[in-house]
Amino acid sequence: MFKEKNKKIYIAGHRGMVGGAIWNALVQKGYTNLIGKTSVELDLKSQKAVQLFFETEKPDIVVDAAARVGGILANNNFPYTFLMENMQIQNNLIQTSLEYGVSKFVFLGSSCIYPKSAPQPLQEDCLLTSPLEPTNQWYAIAKISGVKACEAIRKQFGKDFVSLMPTNLYGPNDNFDLQTSHVLPAMMRKFHEAKVKGNEPVTLWGSGAPMREFLHVYDMAAAVVYALENSLGEHLYNVGTGVDLTIKELAEKIQVAVGHKGKIIWDYTKPDGTPRKLMDVSKMKNKGWSATITLEDGIEATYQWFLKNEKTLKEVKI
Template identity: 65%
Template structure:
């Protein structure tokens, strides 16, 4: 298995970088990556020519246009169309060039807003999606279903991993595109530097969220490469959650900010709770290992060492 050619699409992103690190540490000797100058994943011809040249055995689709609630609300067309273009080209080229295994990285936003907790793989398409991330979710659902169709029609190992909220090194910390953890880390750090000024956070702080360190997801990808995956869809998470308020206080303590926290309830909370049922993957032999406190400390350390470049 470790002699296979593994192409990681999206290797410059947080997930792709983590997968590259994980596979190289594990001894995979032929990990294929390509920057945007080499391949435009939105262009069908570019992707087909790349596959014809490189002939990968395994493909990890970690390429996507991603962002937080604000970015999703402001750019729904780009989140829908660019993600459809990227994943469709990768999936179709993988089928055309006889890729042995294709792993599609989906998102927990594919599940309905009102789905019962914890979220099970069977909840897919059982109700309306959360409004703020609907365009991104529709694109991801299309990718999941494309892999499922190939699996059914061609009996190939095309399947999807559905991670919960991710965080870690190389996350996006900019104000316009960041998710909750990097946004909080940056806000608390900047407030600390400016004399522990107050920090204002979106929403009420009451929603519950689950968070997975990106290194855990990368380990799950390696597990999926090395094992036969009988199902089309697998949740990847920790199986535990906490309130956004508790998360904020935890990050505030790690950063060392001692000022006040204000909550702007005029901003959206999003779904009240998003907890993953991770029993399907756990029963196959994989579970997360990075505790939230440790993962947040590692992430803040990385941010502190790299913030001047961000």
């Protein structure tokens, strides 16, 4: 057990897929002094509201799992929203944590912070070495600013602020809204609905050739707990499996798990996005942490969760 288990841990975004998984992982390990606020209870975009919250609750440790997120379509359609809201959320949390003497801050980002044409697998030191993928640059730029803010705080103030960059995440409580979701949950819902309609053909974006890596959200939560219980020593760490596959292969795995028997049609008029995004996870592995959930097991478990919760899933608007 973490020697400072009685310290107050605030998980921003604790009702989301990632924040909820982190919350549950900490509870399962015996942590009890956890703080969470819904977006109605605390508007993280408001500096005044965040400062009042810190003054009242006085958290010792902060995990920033709050963000405006979405897939290619959402990023393309709402660039200012993704840029500004993410910067507002993270800037308020980072600055106020510094002001109120938070002892450890864990900032969660995304592999999209790395350049589109960076050498594979993606290493932490390739950050800011060449242009970003245009379709999600707005979100990426916001997250890069958060990473650099945490690095600057470490350098200037010697505080334990660390950034974890996960690869593509999926799992329970994912967003299955076809207008705003990421590729894996979007495919899962499309295959499921097509199966229900008599195994109708499923049309998917792009060529299916890009390669992606996927990490179950429970593994991501375990990585965050590991970061809380250990001093990692540097400011930036990739979190993933170190294994990728083509979007076409992903579609076939999801199709099998769902039980869809129809045809897959690839819409070549739609963008593919970054050709490949494989993470170099050697830094975290060398620190003692590795992912444990296979993609096949994770997809199957996620589909079973989807089936149990399909009727209560909400649309996620931007």
